[in-house]
Amino acid sequence: MGIPPQKGESRVRAPRAQAARTSPPSSRDGHATLTHGDRVLFPEAGLTKADVFEYYREVAPLMVPVLEDRPISVQQWPAGIQAPGFFRHELSGIPAWVPTQRVRHLDKTLRHVNVNGEEPLLWLANQSALTLHMWLSRAPRLSQPDFLAMDLDPGKGGWSDVVTVALALRGLLEEQGLDSYPKTSGKRGLHVMIPLAPGHTYAKVQAHADALAHALEVRLGELATTVRGIRARKGRLYLDAGQNARGKTVVAPYSLRAKEGAPFSAPLKWSEVTRRLDPARFNLRTLKKRLDQVGDLFAPALKHPQRLPD
Secondary structure, X not given: OXXXXXXXXXXXXXOOOOEEEEOOHHHHOOOOOOOOOOOEEEOOOOEEHHHHHHHHHHHHHHHHHHXXXXXXXXXXXXXXXXXXXXXXXXXXXXOOOOOEEEEEOOOXXXXXXXXXXXXXXXXXXXXXXXEEEEOOOOXXXXXXXXXXXXXXXXXXXXXXXXXXXXXXXXXXXXXXXXXXXXXXXXXXXXXXXXXOOOOOOHHHHHHHHHHHHHHHHXXXXXXXXXXXXXXXXXXXXXXXXXXXXXXXOEEOOOOXXXXXXXXXXXXXXXXXXXXXXXXXXXXXXXXXXXXXHHOOOOHHHHHOOOXXXX
């Protein structure tokens, strides 16, 4: 039996208005503490809430610059990943010291946690919020996305097809004069993130993403499709451009996923996007080694604004 829905857990349509931010001055005064740290969240690996808490403490300097002022939604597994979890836009019981953003959605206003520092990130970790999903825009310009995101969701061809399609996508983007930043989804797929300069509308970004997906479908129709229905895909990779609408989200870089081994969404070099790569190697236990080897590969994306071609 699943966990009963709570406030903010219902499906929410695309929002219309901007966010009003609140950042209490006490949010960095040492309030984020760990409770029930011995609770096992990843049973096969034996990883506990304390392990997750320390993971997010380690990765906070990398995640905060990405998440700050973005509305986020979370997936929580308070009883571990083998028990039912749930997806929320607004969490219950947010303490006064946790900074939030009030975002007007189509039919309601919801309060999203604003990860503007280590403390709110650790508070989320203590709520067993393993996976963080972020908007593609941030306050005060919620109507202007600063990323275009392409999600490559593999079918029967697995990672091999992901690599083929990803490299073709990179080629298309380079033809348009656009640089892109790949990251594993944390599961089987790949996200390709294109950083954008201020001034783009969601309508323009969505249209451009749709055009990219269509072009790939024309070139690689035997491997990839824009058809959403699983049966209709016939085992082909799904070219998902749908996360570029206002209010939609993409899994944040370095976010954990609720899968055994505790994998995370790992930023990659394009030279690493090969058939030899195993996305499962990027996980809670290997984070430090990964960062020691390559540093923060997503940081350059935050300093690389680009304009989409007309």
